């Protein structure tokens with residue numbers, strides 16, 4: 001079976017962000033970028049399915065600027081077979097990403113599509129669910145375990161109260177949670193090999209999708225900084241402060 | 250311009266989160282006008298509907314009671330919401346795992362965007378929401394005819410209970426051939442629910458193992474607190490996944506948050522830095538958690554915790 005994975009280029013999760021002085025957005029100039037961590041988990045899961053003989057082909061897709069090809073090359077180095085880059089410099093909201101991915105699914109007909117649960121820049125947590133809606137497929141969000149059995153998918157989801165197990169018909173859309181797997185690092189020879197793997201470029205127009213959104217970003221601000229407090233010298237002092245100063249005990 | 254709120258519930262109880270979503274809906278209604286309907290969907294949910302009718306600000310409770318809505322599976326719930334959405338200008342629910350699962354599916358079926366984790370209402374169409382792990386706050390304007398959003402419940406004070414809103418049945422039944430429920434493992438705890446607790450005691454990798462979390466339980470028992478954890482503690486298997494506080498776990502804002510053996514990575518801070526009072530216990534005096542802590546205590550948690558428990 002064919003597996004499609006969606007990978008997003010985002011700010012590296014270790015970087016402390018800065019807001020632009022004109023408050024139009026976050027400043028991403030000269031900032032280290034990387035594959036969204038939840039997408040790394042998605043790629044890893046797809047590659048493991050291939051290693052287990054469940055998947056026959058892994059295709060990685062990314063929507064974004066030219067530089068998003070770096071993240072696609074990373075996916076190829078990690079074991080994806082080929083990549084599709086949908087190139088645009090515009091801000092593409094989750095709904096438009098889902099529409100573009102739907103077109104890719106229409107063409108590629110994967111049995112399973114894996115996305116991250118959340119992009120760590122917009123913190124949206126929407127695209128997989130939207131893609132499932134648009135394709136009419138079942139959704140297994142926040143997955144911590146998945147298993148393909150014939151034409152069904154058994155999935156364990158991380159939910160607020162604990163864990164939930166579902167059975168989904170295939171084709172299906174899955175989004176990854178942190179405990180699904182531990183992604184591997186790309187090895188140098190694989191990085192070299194990845195340069196020769198096929199990477200196809202398209203535009204949103206080629207796919208007939210309008211990326212403009214009805215949601216506009218008016219302003220981006222830095223939240224009120226929390227002031228650090230004091231260090232206390234002992235448990236007694238701590239308990240005293242909590243009782244008599246903060247009055248929370 | 251009415252609003253529809255999808256209720257959160259589990260084990261036959263209405264979740265506290267819903268009362269905060271109603272508060273957000275009231276703020277929107279101040280700008281946009283309109284009734285606030287509360288939809289309770291599930292199976293055998295009479296007691297939940299009863300609790301829902303008591304929430305102030307609710308115009309009417311709509312109850313969809315059918316086996317297909319049991320376990321809150323996204324596919325049938327989104328279809329149910331689609332069948333009702335034409336009567337509304339807004340559909341809201343909490344940013345719980347359930348809300349995050351269902352609402353984007355509804356939004357896409359209606360060809361509209363979704364706003365996640367809304368934390369402030371500026372006007373009928375303009376809202377604030379956190380991005381980049383809460384290190385930036387975006388003000389966004391939505392021109393969609395139907396506005397679909399999940400609400401960050403810690404940012405809105407729950408409405409009170411004194412209402413007796415009418416309860417009406419919704420007869421819509423959808424089919425679901427796509428997904429089926431197998432089973433679930435839900436944490437059974439006498440403690441308050443993490444998202445709404447007044448006091449939270451969280452442990453990190455520094456706890457060393459799951460057994461050591463008993464030391465936090467003793468303190469939590471004395472304070473009537475919920476237990477939380479960092480991602481590292483969950484990944485290491487010390488505690489279950491539903492303990493995780495942070496950017497990609499639960500958002501909490503209690504009166505008192507005690508972080509023990511937690512370094513204070515931005516992803517963790519994203520989930521707890523709106524707490525009223527923060528206490529950090531860590532042996533590394535340079536740990537970033539101290540930068541947000543009102544009271545920091547540098548030292549070995551294995552010595553500090555027993556003493557703290559005995560002195561509370």
Ligand SMILES: Cc1cc2nc3c(=O)[nH]c(=O)nc-3n(C[C@H](O)[C@H](O)[C@H](O)COP(=O)(O)OP(=O)(O)OC[C@H]3O[C@@H](n4cnc5c(N)ncnc54)[C@H](O)[C@@H]3O)c2cc1C
Nearest residue numbers: 453454455479480481495496497498510512516517532550
């Ligand atoms: C995509 C993504 C999402 C993430 N989401 C989250 C999230 O939602 N929530 C979250 O928490 N993290 C999240 N993280 C992980 C985050 O980056 C950190 O790795 C994590 O929070 C670290 O957990 P920790 O503080 O318990 O562990 P560490 O950083 O290892 O810190 C352990 C601390 O314990 C202290 N310590 C050790 N022994 C003792 C002792 N005996 N006495 C006192 N102190 C002691 C140490 O000094 C240290 O400061 C995410 C990461 C990524 C990439």
Ligand SMILES: Nc1ncnc2c1ncn2[C@@H]1O[C@H](COP(=O)(O)O)[C@@H](O)[C@H]1O
Nearest residue numbers: 006007063115116118119124125126127
């Ligand atoms: N521009 C994009 N290109 C490829 N995949 C994306 C893009 N945006 C979002 N996704 C996928 O959707 C997931 C969730 O993103 P979001 O819903 O935006 O939080 C990500 O982890 C990716 O798998």
